[in-house]
Amino acid sequence: xxxxxxxxxxxxxxxxxxxxxxxxxxxxxxxxxxxxxxxxxxxxxxxxxxxxxxxxxxxxxxxxxxxxxxxxxxxxxxxxxxxxxxxxxxxxxxxxxxxxxxxxxxxxxxxxxxxxxxxxxxxxxxxxxxxxxxxxxxxxxxxxxxxxxxxxxxxxxxxxxxxxxxxxxxxxxxxxxxxxxxxxxxxxxxxxxxxxxxxxxxxxxxxxxxxxxxxxxxxxxxxxxxxxxxxxxxxxxxxxxxxxxxxxxxxxxxxxxxxxx
Amino acid sequence: xxxxxxxxxxxxxxxxxxxxxxxxxxxxxxxxxxxxxxxxxxxxxxxxxxxxxxxxxxxxxxxxxxxxxxxxxxxxxxxxxxxxxxxxxxxxxxxxxxxxxxxxxxxxxxxxxxxxxxxxxxxxxxxxxxxxxxxxxxxxxxxxxxxxxxxxxxxxxxxxxxxxxxxxxxxxxxxxxxxxxxxxxxxxxxxxxxxxxxxxxxxxxxxxxxxxxxxxxxxxxxxxxxxxxxxxxxxxxxxxxxxxxxxxxxxxxxxxxxxxxxx
Numbered sequence: 001x002x003x004x005x006x007x008x009x010x011x012x013x014x015x016x017x018x019x020x021x022x023x024x025x026x027x028x029x030x031x032x033x034x035x036x037x038x039x040x041x042x043x044x045x046x047x048x049x050x051x052x053x054x055x056x057x058x059x060x061x062x063x064x065x066x067x068x069x070x071x072x073x074x075x076x077x078x079x080x081x082x083x084x085x086x087x088x089x090x091x092x093x094x095x096x097x098x099x100x101x102x103x104x105x106x107x108x109x110x111x112x113x114x115x116x117x118x119x120x121x122x123x124x125x126x127x128x129x130x131x132x133x134x135x136x137x138x139x140x141x142x143x144x145x146x147x148x149x150x151x152x153x154x155x156x157x158x159x160x161x162x163x164x165x166x167x168x169x170x171x172x173x174x175x176x177x178x179x180x181x182x183x184x185x186x187x188x189x190x191x192x193x194x195x196x197x198x199x200x201x202x203x204x205x206x207x208x209x210x211x212x213x214x215x216x217x218x219x220x221x222x223x224x225x226x227x228x229x230x231x232x233x234x235x236x237x238x239x240x241x242x243x244x245x246x247x248x249x250x251x252x253x254x255x256x257x258x259x260x261x
Numbered sequence: 262x263x264x265x266x267x268x269x270x271x272x273x274x275x276x277x278x279x280x281x282x283x284x285x286x287x288x289x290x291x292x293x294x295x296x297x298x299x300x301x302x303x304x305x306x307x308x309x310x311x312x313x314x315x316x317x318x319x320x321x322x323x324x325x326x327x328x329x330x331x332x333x334x335x336x337x338x339x340x341x342x343x344x345x346x347x348x349x350x351x352x353x354x355x356x357x358x359x360x361x362x363x364x365x366x367x368x369x370x371x372x373x374x375x376x377x378x379x380x381x382x383x384x385x386x387x388x389x390x391x392x393x394x395x396x397x398x399x400x401x402x403x404x405x406x407x408x409x410x411x412x413x414x415x416x417x418x419x420x421x422x423x424x425x426x427x428x429x430x431x432x433x434x435x436x437x438x439x440x441x442x443x444x445x446x447x448x449x450x451x452x453x454x455x456x457x458x459x460x461x462x463x464x465x466x467x468x469x470x471x472x473x474x475x476x477x478x479x480x481x482x483x484x485x486x487x488x489x490x491x492x493x494x495x496x497x498x499x500x501x502x503x504x505x506x507x508x509x510x511x512x513x514x515x516x517x518x519x520x521x522x523x524x
Contacts, residue, residue, distance in 0.1 A: 009361075011363075012359065012362035012363060013362045013363070013365065016362070016364070016366060016367065017367060020367060038386065039386070049372070097277075100273065100274055100277035100281075101280070101281040104278035104282050104290055105285055108499070111499045111500075111503040112495055112502060113460060113461035113464060113498070115465050115468070116494075116498045117495070119479045119480050119483035119491050120479070120488070120495065122489045123483055123486065142458075195375075197373060201379045202375055202377050205469075206377065206381070206465070206469055207480070209372070214378070217378065217381045220381065221381035221385060224385065226385050229382045230382065232378070233374050233378050234374070236369070236375065237371075237372075237374035240373040240374070241373040244373070257291050
C-alpha cells in the first residue's frame, strides 16, 4: 500500500513538472504570448545549452570554461573560510578569553553581508581572483564561526562532568565530547557557508569580472540574450545543488548525528 | 553572592570588548598613518566623520539615512509578499502530501539558484525600476520561508494531531489550530534567514543597477575611487543589518514565548 502511494505521488510530481514545461512551451512557442527575445521557450533554451558547450560566442568562452573558472574561485575562498572559521568558532566557544576578545570584533563584522565588501576589495585588489576569493572567504568564515560556536555551546554539561569524573584532560574533553557533539552543527555551518560562497561569487562576477558564470549572464543581459541567461542560471543552480549533495554525503559518513539521515 | 559574581563577569567582558575593539581601531589608525596603507584606506576617524556628514549632508542626491530608507523600503515590500507566499506554500507542502507532490519538484529546481543570479533576467523582464528589485527580494525571502515552514509543519507531534482527531476536530481545524501554531518557531527561524538574505540581495541588486540606496552608494564609491564613501556605506549597511536582526529576534521573543528556542 505504502509503495503504491509512493508511486502515485511520484507520478503526480512528474506530471506537475511536465505540465509547467508544457505551459511554458505553449505560451511562448505556440501562442507567442511573449517574444523570444524577452522570454525564450524551452526548445530555444535547450538548443542554446547545446550550442554553448562548444561555441565561444558571444562572451569569449564556452560554458565549461566559465563553470570551471567560477568553481575554482569559489572553492578556494570557501576552503580558506572553512579552515579558519571552524577552528576559530570552536576556540571561541571553548575558551573564555578567546571569546571575550574575538567576539566583539566578530559582532562588528557579522551584520555586514559579504557582498557589501565587493566594491572595497575590487578597489584594493582589482577584479582578479584575490578580491573574489576574499569576499567568499569572509562569507564562509562568518557562517562557519556562528555554527561551530553554537554547536560547541550545545554540549551537555553532564557529559563534561562525566569526563571530569573519569579524569579527562581539557583537550580530551574537547576532542572526545564537545567536538563530536558539535559535528552536526559544524556541518550545517559548512553547508550554509557553501551556499553563501556560491552566491557571493555570482554577485562578484556580475559586478566586475572577465570570466565565470556570473559574467556570462551579465554579458548576455547587455546584448539581450535571455536564453543564455537562463542556461547560465540553471548551470549556477545545478552546481550549487551538486555541491550541497556532495557535502551531505560527507556529512552522512562523518557525523552520524541528528541532521544526517 | 552569585549576583556579584555575575556582575564582575559582565564587567570583565565589557573591558575585554573595549580593549579588543580599541586595539583594532588603533591598529587601523596606526596603519593608515604610519605605513603605505594610508594611500589605499582612509583612517577610522575619517570614516566616522564621513558617516556624520553623510547623515547631515548628502551623498550623491540623498543623505545616507535616505539611502538606507530606499533600501529598507524595497526590502520590506519584497519581504512581506515573499514571506506570506512562502509560509502558506510551505505549510501546505509540509502538511498535505498532494501539495508536496505538486510543488516540491518545481521548488527544488528553483531553490538552488541564488536570488542574485536572477538579477540579469529580472532586468530584462521588469526593466530597471523598482519591480525588478522587489521581485528579487521576493525570491530571496520566499525560498527560505518555504523551506522552514515546510519543516515546521512536518515536525508537528503526531500524538497531538491524533488526539485532536480522536476528539473530533475537522481536518481544517487541525491545520489552523495545531499545525500552524506548532510551526511558528520554525517559521521564525526561516524569517530570520530570509531577512538577512533579503538585505544582502537588495544590496546586490542596487550594486548592479540603481540610482539610490546603500548598494548604489558603495558601488558609486568604487566607480569614483572614493574609499571613504565605500567604508561609510559599509558601516551603515552593518548598522541596518544589525537593527533588522534585533527586530526579528524581539518579535520572536514575543510571539514564541512558550517555546524554549525562542530565547
